[in-house]
Amino acid sequence: MILDLDIGNTLSKWRLKDRQTSSIRARGAMWTRDEWRSGSDIPDLDIVEAIRISNVARPDVLEDTVRLLSRRVDTIHIAHSTAEALGIRNGYDAPERLGVDRWLGVLSGYQLTGGCCTVDCGSAITMDAVLPGGQHIGGYIIPGLRLMKESLKLGTRKVAIDPEQDVLHILSPGTNTVDAVNHGVYMAATSAINRLYMELCDSHGVSLPLLLTGGDAELVSRGLRVPHARWSDMVYAGLESLFPLTAAEAQGQLAGMPEIVAPADLTEMRRALAFTQLL
């Protein structure tokens, strides 16, 4: 069994993948600040032969995790952002500074689409673009939904946006503090993504497929006006492509690959952008 770990600033996600069949056997998550201890939602290490890790939490979180796991498992691969990988050139001035979860998302997105825009809606919302030909051009970082709410200190941080709510309702003016904050934060996130995505396509003259991942991807997806696909295993897929361990992975079959959704027409996007600039 392979243990894949995606350690974010809020949640540490894990999954167990069968080395023979390439199927996912178990999944779980724990708060990143919590310690690994029995009784919590952690995988059974006795059946793990190899581990692959993506970490964007503090370095000591990674050190503690590796120390604990290396007592039980010999093979541990840790992903790092590099200047180049799998035909993609990292657009950061200091490539190693690009969050490795963003880099892994870009690697998977490019393999699926040959050029795309990736959005990871977690503690932060990050956006990256990689052009056909493999040049990553950098991206954007904004606070995630939860962080935006926390920053207001209005006591609304624990009140989640109801994922069942009709999206038109979430975009309407709030008539109490909780709704005003939730709706405002949601509008800030979704309109930034809509706008930045169209600006990126416009300035590079290419209509890029848009891919979404992260804990808030489903919610954010409903507020986007542009065609896009969700890929919840996108960071894991980057680990699979950097460190292929199964026959399917070696052939480029990445877990949970979505259907490619045809992007919006570039002329239409330019028309929409021109309209926002007229106002």
Ligand SMILES: Nc1ncnc2c1ncn2[C@@H]1O[C@H](COP(=O)(O)OP(=O)(O)O)[C@@H](O)[C@H]1O
């Ligand atoms: N069950 C859940 N537990 C915690 N956060 C959740 C849950 N479902 C959705 N979320 C949202 O997802 C975010 C965490 O997403 P994730 O992509 O795991 O973030 P990160 O990679 O930064 O840890 C939280 O900030 C929260 O808004």
Ligand SMILES: CC(C)(COP(=O)(O)O)[C@@H](O)C(=O)NCCC(=O)O
């Ligand atoms: C931007 C991030 C904090 C996002 O982390 P996440 O929301 O997934 O926990 C992470 O990718 C990171 O620490 N990046 C380093 C800075 C950079 O990418 O420029």
Ligand SMILES: [K+]
């Ligand atoms: K993120």
